Amino acid sequence: MSFPKRKNIQDQQRQNLVIVGSRNPVKINCTNSGFHQVFEGTYLVEGLNVSSDVEAQPVGDEQTYKGAFNRAKNSKAVFPEADFWVGIEGGVEKFQGEMAAFAWVVVLDRNGKIGKAKTSIFFLPKAIADMVDSGMELGAADDAFFNRENSKENDGAVGILTKGALDRKNYYQQAVILALIPFVKEDLY
Incomplete structure (x- = not known):
């Protein structure tokens, strides 16, 4: 696999700034790891609190993608000096009577190029799906059901359900890498 090489020493010494449209450490860390895995050079990744302009718990592909896109776009509006802006939004969707969880990742660059990718999906236990159906955000439902605190900033539902075999950071990181294609x-492109 070959990755883009920097054109000169001045470019190599320049630090690229990546803004993530969230202060959630999982989203910041997966973005940092994804950029460093794909690109040579120095990337500084910082989080910024911006709105997704969608419901706290997006439902369906369109609303979840829109939330990720809005996080990237709103980050760019607040901090236009960066080189890249990243939005990550987790969502749920009904599929054949069950509730699936997933996330969308959107990356914007200074030139207006857009990269986007979706994570794999996994199905939630009925008890958690019922809580989400009643209006609870997935992270809050995980916390209530598993007697945890702030799981969405740690291993998340995917980490809890896989006993840590796949945590939320690694789950999102693959989609960050795919969005960088x-x-x-x-x-x-």
Whole structure:
């Protein structure tokens, strides 16, 4: 696999700034790891509290994607000096009578290019799905059901349900990397 090389020493010394549209440490860490895994050079990743402009618990692909896009777009509006802006939004969706969980990742760059990817999906236990159906955000439902605190800033539902085999950071990181494809293969996008 080849990654883009910097054109000169001045570019190599320049620190690229990546703004994540959230202060959630999981979202910041998965973005940091994803950028460093894909690109050479120095990337500084910082989080920023911005609105997703969707419901606290997005339902369906469209609303969840919109939340991720809005987080990236709103980050760019607040901090236009950055090089990249990243939005990550977790959502749920009914599929054949069960509730699936997933997330969308959107990456914007200074030139207006957009990268986007979706995580894999997994199905929630009925008891948690019922709590979400009643209006509870997935993170709050996880906390209530598993007697935890702030699981969405730690291992999340995916980490709890897989006994840590896949935590939320690694779950999101793959989608961050996939969303970076248009920036890796610029000649194709």
